[in-house]
Amino acid sequence: MAKPAKKNPASAPTRRPSGLWRAVRWLFVLFLLAGAAAAWFVHEDYRRFARTELGVGADEIVFEVKRGDSFSHVLRRLRSVGIDEGHDLYWKALAWETGVMTRLRVGEYALGHGLTPVALLDKLEQGRVIQHRFTLVEGWNFRELRLALAADTALEQTIAGKSDAEVMQAVGAPAEHPEGRFLPETYNYTRGTRDVDLLKRARLALDRTLDAAWAARAPDLPLKTPYEALILASIIEKETGVAAERPQIGGVFVRRLRLGMKLQTDPTVIYGLGSTFDGNLTRKHLTDDTPHNTYTRFGLPPTPIAMPGRAAIEAALKPADGDTLYFVARGDGSHVFSRTLAEHNRAVAQYQLRRRAGTAP
Template sequence: MNDSKLSALFRFVGIVVLVLLLTAAFAGWRLWSGYTAFADRPLAAADTPRVLDIERGDSFRDVLRRLREAGVADGRDWQWQALAWQMDVARRLKVGEYAIDPGITPRGLLRKLEQGRVIQYRFTIVEGWNFRELRAALAAATALTHTLDGLSDAEVMAALGEPDTHPEGRFLPETYHYTRGTRDVDLLRRARQAMERTLAEVWAGRQEGLPIETPEQALILASLIEKETGAAHERPEIAGVFVRRLRIGMRLQTDPSVIYGMGDSYQGRIGRRGLDTDTPYNTYTRDGLPPTPIAMPGRAALEAAVNPKPGDTLYFVSRGDGTHHFSRTLAEHNHAVARYILGRGNTDNGSNNGNDGNDGNGRQ
């Protein structure tokens, strides 16, 4: 082969190699630009709520499969794997339930899985609930793992390590956050511990000279206050009435406690028979506090119980609007009963005091 032909061959080979190199470089550039665009482009599926579940033992390949099952079609598997390798997170993804948020990118989603920012559920214990209502709400919380269904109240308390404790009033009303799969008994234990802490704090700041001697009595009194009024500003004044009655040996005569003692026999009215039927919770027939709390008091009711408003009122009657009229004397109180109870018809809703023309704090 002469020099001219050899030179032409080299030129041809050079051109072919150059074309191949350019093609490879272009392909590489396309792959890289596609990868970088994928990593930081919002996921198409993230415009609607999606949930990704990562279970214990899942490999990164399992995570990708679950992503596809959740409706995330963006990117090729190799792109997700390359991104996880680049971020060094493939083996650090946390177990749990994750929301694929609107606008989230693949990079943002992998970081979220690495940090374990799982979906948080909320469970609220409402002020004034009794234990039966609390258990019904727990049973209806589908994200919880249910371990208490079918157990008696005593068995539930035993599961909490307090087999001899009456359950009423032992759980602090507030909102608790939890993740899917949390056991109902563990959530209940948190609420129990929160009540213990709060009661201890409140008791430490109590007024001097109260006619209650223990945190347990404060809890019982707070439950009565909680059930007597839904108006927050009235709680200290309600507490003042009860505390003054306890000091002078006057019966509390509070309807919510009577109703609690009636149990299933209460059908919307206490009536004379209910007032006269003796139970451990009938504060018309028995002196002092009832034997246990009758509901779950919130922190405000607990604070009112140990820091009652000073004054000289001994009676109160519902105005029918959620607030009460407070009186110093029985005569003034009877006048208020005639105005607010008899004047609108003899109603009885169990927390507003008013039975057969008598306020729950009116009979002597």
């Protein structure tokens, strides 16, 4: 009996994919295409967002990054000042891309018309902050300086309530008297700078200025130390009403010191009176002995009486030559300089006594 022939597998008909599998395959392809399209759309939308001007009006917005802020804090604050553009994820992606996420700079920033997200984050990364200015005025005393610092709302206040000695400890000069130890000029700083840090800068600037002037001083001055020069400079500063007269005033005081004469300068008397001075200097005040009264004591007072500027320090260490020993105010800021007491008395009669009497000289 013959056996049935075996079927050749190669000759078996090929199975075609079922309709279900074809649908799945097409769905997968469509999914990939949709994903690619969505990714392309998000990418283009992200790039468009990065280059689009923010909706800042004509007026600049002042925006602050505070110490310890994360980028999430910064983004919330941006939203609070009216920056509504872009999804938070876009901002965070751009922050990573530009490096801002790890390099936020503390300070105030001006957000103006035409600013894009890229430009804004570049500002934050570069630290292009608003600069504030504090001017330490020539002739201020330390009390006036402290009042001005306390009134500056852009500074972080750290010395309020501290004694003068504690402030000098904080600036790194515990052994120094504060008067005259800070250089008058304008200092730029950013919001949040500590008041004590600004004082440190002003003290360092004074030390450098005084050291340089002392090294270039005129020969044979009756001044033993840079500190004595600083004391004299503070007196010159308070006596000067016209800037060009500083060297002449310095010359008068230097010659009086050489001759052993009393300096007899009103600003030292006023400083010695302190808070008791009511603005009216009397003859009695000139005889009230204090360590700073140069009518009752010879030589320089024990400390500066104000903060002298660069020009006053220069005038103390490079005074003008001459032979005048006296000067009196004209009433317009300038002075009349005299060689002798007789000349001086005539000038006093002409410019001071008549002015006090209410008549023109």
